[in-house]
Amino acid sequence: MAEDKKLVEAITSMEEDFAQWYTDVVKKAELVDYASVKGCMVIKPAGYAIWELIQQQLDAAFKETGVENVYMPLFIPESLLQKEKDHVEGFAPEVAWVTHGGLEPLQERLCVRPTSETLFCDFYARDIQSYRDLPKLYNQWCSVVRWEKTTRPFLRSREFLWQEGHTAHATAQEAEDRTIQMLNVYADFYEQVLAIPVIRGRKTDKEKFAGAEATYTIEAMMHDGKALQSATSHNFGDGFAKAFNIQYTDKDNTLKYVHQTSWGLTTRSIGAIIMVHGDDSGLVLPPKVAPTQMMIIPIMQKKAGVLDAAYNLKERLSKVLRVKVDDTDKSPGYKFSEQEMRGIPLRLEIGPKDLEKNQCVLVRRDTREKAFVSLDEVEEKALELLKQIQKDMFERAKAHRDAHIYEAADYEEFKEIIDTKPGFVNAMWCGEQACEDKIKEDTTATSRCMPFVQKQVGKTCVCCGRPARIMVTWGKAY
Amino acid sequence: MAEDKKLVEAITSMEEDFAQWYTDVVKKAELVDYASVKGCMVIKPAGYAIWELIQQQLDAAFKETGVENVYMPLFIPESLLQKEKDHVEGFAPEVAWVTHGGLEPLQERLCVRPTSETLFCDFYARDIQSYRDLPKLYNQWCSVVRWEKTTRPFLRSREFLWQEGHTAHATAQEAEDRTIQMLNVYADFYEQVLAIPVIRGRKTDKEKFAGAEATYTIEAMMHDGKALQSATSHNFGDGFAKAFNIQYTDKDNTLKYVHQTSWGLTTRSIGAIIMVHGDDSGLVLPPKVAPTQMMIIPIMQKKAGVLDAAYNLKERLSKVLRVKVDDTDKSPGYKFSEQEMRGIPLRLEIGPKDLEKNQCVLVRRDTREKAFVSLDEVEEKALELLKQIQKDMFERAKAHRDAHIYEAADYEEFKEIIDTKPGFVNAMWCGEQACEDKIKEDTTATSRCMPFVQKQVGKTCVCCGRPARIMVTWGKAY
Numbered sequence: 001m002a003e004d005k006k007l008v009e010a011i012t013s014m015e016e017d018f019a020q021w022y023t024d025v026v027k028k029a030e031l032v033d034y035a036s037v038k039g040c041m042v043i044k045p046a047g048y049a050i051w052e053l054i055q056q057q058l059d060a061a062f063k064e065t066g067v068e069n070v071y072m073p074l075f076i077p078e079s080l081l082q083k084e085k086d087h088v089e090g091f092a093p094e095v096a097w098v099t100h101g102g103l104e105p106l107q108e109r110l111c112v113r114p115t116s117e118t119l120f121c122d123f124y125a126r127d128i129q130s131y132r133d134l135p136k137l138y139n140q141w142c143s144v145v146r147w148e149k150t151t152r153p154f155l156r157s158r159e160f161l162w163q164e165g166h167t168a169h170a171t172a173q174e175a176e177d178r179t180i181q182m183l184n185v186y187a188d189f190y191e192q193v194l195a196i197p198v199i200r201g202r203k204t205d206k207e208k209f210a211g212a213e214a215t216y217t218i219e220a221m222m223h224d225g226k227a228l229q230s231a232t233s234h235n236f237g238d239g240f241a242k243a244f245n246i247q248y249t250d251k252d253n254t255l256k257y258v259h260q261t262s263w264g265l266t267t268r269s270i271g272a273i274i275m276v277h278g279d280d281s282g283l284v285l286p287p288k289v290a291p292t293q294m295m296i297i298p299i300m301q302k303k304a305g306v307l308d309a310a311y312n313l314k315e316r317l318s319k320v321l322r323v324k325v326d327d328t329d330k331s332p333g334y335k336f337s338e339q340e341m342r343g344i345p346l347r348l349e350i351g352p353k354d355l356e357k358n359q360c361v362l363v364r365r366d367t368r369e370k371a372f373v374s375l376d377e378v379e380e381k382a383l384e385l386l387k388q389i390q391k392d393m394f395e396r397a398k399a400h401r402d403a404h405i406y407e408a409a410d411y412e413e414f415k416e417i418i419d420t421k422p423g424f425v426n427a428m429w430c431g432e433q434a435c436e437d438k439i440k441e442d443t444t445a446t447s448r449c450m451p452f453v454q455k456q457v458g459k460t461c462v463c464c465g466r467p468a469r470i471m472v473t474w475g476k477a478y
Numbered sequence: 479m480a481e482d483k484k485l486v487e488a489i490t491s492m493e494e495d496f497a498q499w500y501t502d503v504v505k506k507a508e509l510v511d512y513a514s515v516k517g518c519m520v521i522k523p524a525g526y527a528i529w530e531l532i533q534q535q536l537d538a539a540f541k542e543t544g545v546e547n548v549y550m551p552l553f554i555p556e557s558l559l560q561k562e563k564d565h566v567e568g569f570a571p572e573v574a575w576v577t578h579g580g581l582e583p584l585q586e587r588l589c590v591r592p593t594s595e596t597l598f599c600d601f602y603a604r605d606i607q608s609y610r611d612l613p614k615l616y617n618q619w620c621s622v623v624r625w626e627k628t629t630r631p632f633l634r635s636r637e638f639l640w641q642e643g644h645t646a647h648a649t650a651q652e653a654e655d656r657t658i659q660m661l662n663v664y665a666d667f668y669e670q671v672l673a674i675p676v677i678r679g680r681k682t683d684k685e686k687f688a689g690a691e692a693t694y695t696i697e698a699m700m701h702d703g704k705a706l707q708s709a710t711s712h713n714f715g716d717g718f719a720k721a722f723n724i725q726y727t728d729k730d731n732t733l734k735y736v737h738q739t740s741w742g743l744t745t746r747s748i749g750a751i752i753m754v755h756g757d758d759s760g761l762v763l764p765p766k767v768a769p770t771q772m773m774i775i776p777i778m779q780k781k782a783g784v785l786d787a788a789y790n791l792k793e794r795l796s797k798v799l800r801v802k803v804d805d806t807d808k809s810p811g812y813k814f815s816e817q818e819m820r821g822i823p824l825r826l827e828i829g830p831k832d833l834e835k836n837q838c839v840l841v842r843r844d845t846r847e848k849a850f851v852s853l854d855e856v857e858e859k860a861l862e863l864l865k866q867i868q869k870d871m872f873e874r875a876k877a878h879r880d881a882h883i884y885e886a887a888d889y890e891e892f893k894e895i896i897d898t899k900p901g902f903v904n905a906m907w908c909g910e911q912a913c914e915d916k917i918k919e920d921t922t923a924t925s926r927c928m929p930f931v932q933k934q935v936g937k938t939c940v941c942c943g944r945p946a947r948i949m950v951t952w953g954k955a956y
Contacts, residue, residue, distance in 0.1 A: 036558055036600050037588060040551035045616070048547050069526050073518035074590070074621055074637050075574075080514055096553075097578040098590065101625035101636075102571050110515060112552070112576065112590070122514050138523070143552055143620070147579035158579075159552050 011341075013280050018224040023153075025274055029283040029342050032153045039151035039158035043267070046342060049291030050270055051161060055141060057193050057288070058163070058265065061185050067137045067165060072119040074142075075110035080118045084243040087117060090210020094147045096158075112145040117211065117236075117262055120166035121244035128258060130249050131170055135178070139165040154271035155228075155478050162266035168246065168258040172237060175259035176214075179235040182263040183216045186231035194269065195286040195393040196220050196276050197401055198230055199424075199473055201449030206433050209262075213237040219448040219473065221401040222275035225422025227448045227475040230272055233263035271478075276397050277366075283343030284366050286393050287386040294382060295339040296325040299332050299351030309350055313360070313378065317348075320379050321386065340365060345389050346382060366393055405473075407457040414462050414474075418443040424475040426451075428468030430461035439463055445474045489819075491758050496702040501631075503752055507761040507820050510631045517629035517636035521745070524820060527769030528748055529639060533619060535671050535766070536641070536743065539663050545615045545643060550597040552620075553588035558596045562721040565595060568688020572625045574636075590623040595689065595714075595740055598644035599722035606736060608727050609648055613656070617643040632749035633706075633956050640744035646724065646736040650715060653737035654692075657713040660741040661694045664709035672747060673764040673872040674698050674754050675879055676708055677902075677951055679927030684911050687740075691715040697926040697951065699879040700753035703900025705926045705953040708750055711741035749956070754875050755844075761821030762844050764871050765864040772860060773817040774803040777810055777829030787828055791838070791856065795826075798857050799864065818843060823867050824860060844871055883951075885935040892940050892952075896921040902953040904929075906946030908939035917941055923952045 010028050012020040026032055031047030043051065059069070075098060082088045095111040113119065124136060141163045151157045165182060169175045183200060190196045198218035208215035212234040220230045241247070241257040250256050277284040287293050294317060298310040310325045317323045326335045332349075339347050349361040360378060362371045366389050373381045404423030408414035417425050425445070429435060436447050439462075450470050461468050488506050490498040504510055509525030521529065537547070553576060560566045573589040591597065602614060619641045629635045643660060647653045661678060668674045676696035686693035690712040698708045719725070719735040728734050755762040765771050772795060776788040788803045795801045804813045810827075817825050827839040838856060840849045844867050851859045882901030886892035895903050903923070907913060914925050917940075928948050939946050 033601060033605065035551045035597070036555055037551050037553045040553065042551065042597075042601050043549040045546035045548055048549055051549075052547065068523035069530065070523055071521040071526055071529075071621075071639060073513045073515050073520065074623065075515045075518065077514055094580050096576045096580075096588075098574045099577045100575040102573065110574075119513070119520075123511060123520050127511065143549075145552065161549060 011280060011282060014223065014278075021278075021280075022271075022275060025278055025282050025341075026153045031270070031274075031283075034153075037158070039148060041153050041157050041159075043161075046291065047270060050273070050285070050289050051267060053289040053291065054193075054269060055163075058185075058189055059141070061189060062139055062163075062165065065137070065181060065185065067139045069140060070138045071140055071142070072113075072116050072123065074113055076113055076116075076118055077108050077110055079108060080122055081111055083118060083121070084211050084240055087211035087240075091115065091146075096145050096147055113142075114144055114146045115262075115264070116140070116142075116144075116164055117166065117240060118244075120262075121240050121246060121260075124168050124258065124260075125244050125246045128168060128246055128248050131251055134168060134170045134248060134258065135174065136168040137165075137178075138167065139163055152271075154267050154274070160267050162264050164262060164264045167261045168241075169260070170248070170250070170256070170258065172259045175237070175261050176235055179214070179216060179233045179261045179263070182261070183218065183231075183233040186233070186263070186265055187218050189265075190218060190220065190230055190269075190272075191394060193286070193288045194273055194276075195288075195390055195397060196230070196272055197394065197398040199449060199451050200453075201451040201473065203232070203449055204433070204436060204447045204472070206436050207447060209234045211236060211239060213239065217449050219475075220272055220276065221404060221424060221475070222272070222478070223278070223400070224275070225404050225424075225475075227424065227477040228268070228272050228275070229448070229477065230269065231263070231265040234261060236260040236262065277393055278343070281337070282341035284393070285343035285345060287345045287390045290343065290345050291322060292324050292342075292344050293321045293386055294323040294346040294348055295335075295344045296323060296348045296350065297332055297335045297339065298325070298327065299349055299354075301327065303352045305355055306350065306352060309355055313348065313350065313375070317379060317382060320383060346385060348378075348382075364389055366396075408462055409458045411462055414439075415443055418445050418474070418476070424448065424473050426455065426457050426471055426473055427462035428456070428458040428460060429470055429472040430464055430466045431469040432461075432464070432466075435461055435463035439474065445476050448473045448475050448477065489758060489760060492701065492756075499756075499758075500749075500753060503756055503760050503819075504631045509748070509752075509761075512631075515636070517626060519631050519635050519637075521639075524769065525748060528751070528763070528767050529745060531767040531769065532671075532747060533641075536663075536667055537619070539667060540617055540641075540643065543615070543659065543663065545617045547618060548616045549618055549620070550591075550594050550601065552591055554591055554594075554596055556587050556589065558600055559589055561596060561599075562689050562718055565689035565718075569593065569624075574623050574625055591620075592622055592624045593740075593742070594618070594620075594622075594642055595644065595718060596722075598740075599718050599724060599738075602646050602736065602738075603722045603724045606646060606724055606726050609729055612646060612648045612726060612736065613652065614646040615643075615656075616645065617641055630749075632745050632752070638745050640742050642740060642742045645739045646719075647738070648726070648728070648734070648736065650737045653715070653739050654713055657692070657694060657711045657739045657741070660739070661696065661709075661711040664711070664741070664743055665696050667743075668696060668698065668708055668747075668750075669872060671764070671766045672751055672754075673766075673868055673875060674708070674750055675872065675876040677927060677929050678931075679929040679951065681710075681927055682911070682914060682925045682950070684914050685925060687712045689714060689717060691717065695927050697953075698750055698754065699882060699902060699953070700750070700956070701756070701878070702753070703882050703902075703953075705902065705955040706746070706750050706753070707926070707955065708747065709741070709743040712739060714738040714740065755871055756821070759815070760819035762871070763821035763823060765823045765868045768821065768823050769800060770802050770820075770822050771799045771864055772801040772824040772826055773813075773822045774801060774826045774828065775810055775813045775817065776803070776805065777827055777832075779805065781830045783833055784828065784830060787833055791826065791828065791853070795857060795860060798861060824863060826856075826860075842867055844874075886940055887936045889940055892917075893921055896923050896952070896954070902926065902951050904933065904935050904949055904951055905940035906934070906936040906938060907948055907950040908942055908944045909947040910939075910942070910944075913939055913941035917952065923954050926951045926953050926955065
């Protein structure tokens, strides 16, 4: 049992050091490995399979709204990146530059895309002529590069995987509607698939995307009370259209600029899953994104009939869920630890005594609850449990989050909460960036968003005391 | 009808200028657009949707053999690329180099991956310890960059999409078996899904992959008689393992080097579909990779009941196949041209007269054959036709290819065939690279492969007259 111990000891406890716990889980659950290029990661099969399930389900949700997938080039010529002033200012300091192709220097250097607004705009300028060509509802799945100084697997890396949607519309209203529509697609996806509750809101001007008129966001609370910006949706108005001259001939035969949006969700979402649901035994995956939903672990597998029964159950269950058998020569205890570390939602134990009783044991990863289940109804019970786990995980995450949202009426209270209690603080704001800056400087908390669901938690700005305009959710963020 | 003409006139005929025909189809079927970066392409929705269907089906075939997906970084440090001598010599002249991250020069320049052998090896060297860790059967879907001088959409571009499988095995035999297994997966995929017959064989040493012990290939013949290398599978032996020190402790407690393979298929396969199946009206897609398998085109759509019937048929048919209705205000003739240009395998026409007779018209894209079909059995008939089209397209492509494979016993005959007849030539070879070089210099034909299925078409090398060792298939290639 020395091995058993080793696996469990390998994880720092969450309470002791949350950051170290995160790193341990990421490694021990075999999600990623570090690469030879600093700040880049190797996504291993267990991690990539989660991303594949995210892609499948999110892509289907996009397509239901009429979105089509395309692929744009990896490189952006420097002159193209510079066309929209705010955009280039936001991104130029953190892009990687290609200066040589083969043995020769390039005439113009190319940046490796940090995001593809400029490429889509360049394309739309050629591709859109008439109102008949609108709307354009395009998306791409790809990797992007941002030369970050401090990196952490999934949360912040120099290269990450994402999807970026880019749409063009005839009117400002259509663009705004699409921006909100896609934010809601993300919010529903987080809540219903990843079992993570989110706050939907608008970013302040200070926090909005480089070149956007408005940025909307969904913000989730991690187990340590910190915020994770989980997906964003931007309305560009006609700013990019004017910079790139994207015009269409309307029905009335006049030339008009298009209105554009973009929206993205990244492999960061895997970081969110880990930090919202994980525990001291490792990862806990919501059933909908668990590459393996059940691990069958035979007990005393050398006894006659046990392995056969395990394989037989696997065959039956694989018709309704994603299931594997662990038939290695490790001890059952070690297998349990591994299944828990990897966050597999259900464990099925079957041994000689169970066989005698025509039963097996189902153990939930999230609560460790055990249930003895007749072999005759194992499919039905397993599906019920997976559904229940998915639901309970969301409810627990929501209860945890709600218990860590505070209200502050004045600045002393605000600072004390931020200082002593992990979580978010709702407080009123005057709308001036000076107060945002001061709060950040004093407390390291940032404005996460101006939530769509507002509540008047005071009448004056929590920072300067002047009349308040809106409630903001504040928090320390990843 | 001015518009009708325009669409048809837009395509050069295949006989007149095959290269121009190809370019026209790629543009008019809206598969790609040129990008601002020379030699890169924008893959538009109609093109990308084909790639998605290729990915889905090929990925499922990989997974059935135990392959798992991962993601490796985009960048390779120069020192890592240089670890395997033959490999770096093959790729260094055509890679793109990143020299700056943000505002600062990098300490070591990074190349944008042209292929990821070195990254997988670097990872395997850390990840593989024991015989228990083998085999590793990893694959990734990504884009790669090769700084080509002459480019054509899908066929040769500076960035292209592909998958690259990289496996590590305990023994040389296992590696060889896996190399052949994956070649057969590709061959079956080409024949059964893309309806393109292929010749399976081994590359000569001159043509093999940089760093490989053996490269296997599938070669397809395009409509103009030229060859397209359609997918390759490489056996690396333990060459990379020695360069990267990838060792495992075997059951007998000794350290051994792993044996490795890699194998890839690219967006080039879309070029193959175009050039094998296309005709003077545009693209012809095999049903299994047609994003839209049937276009419903209402005739006299303003007449009562016609559009409703079209929508109703769409709803019924969408349960069994991928179907759309073209309800735009274009003329039916123009809609027919568009559906043909885009290669949609089946057209369903329905008008007032058809409605009276409770029927519709199904028109095959490949043969233009029409069938009157009762509305009561339209699902059944449509599925039958799609199956038949898939089968016939393969048979026609095979008949065309077989009619353009020649045998040559001596060099005069060889040169005359290559000079006057489009197609492949089977001829004997002594095994010396000097003869390969001479044939290429004299005729521009290259050795496509040494087919697995051999035939003795002579006793002496077609070039030098010395005793022959093997039959080679020769041809001009893309």
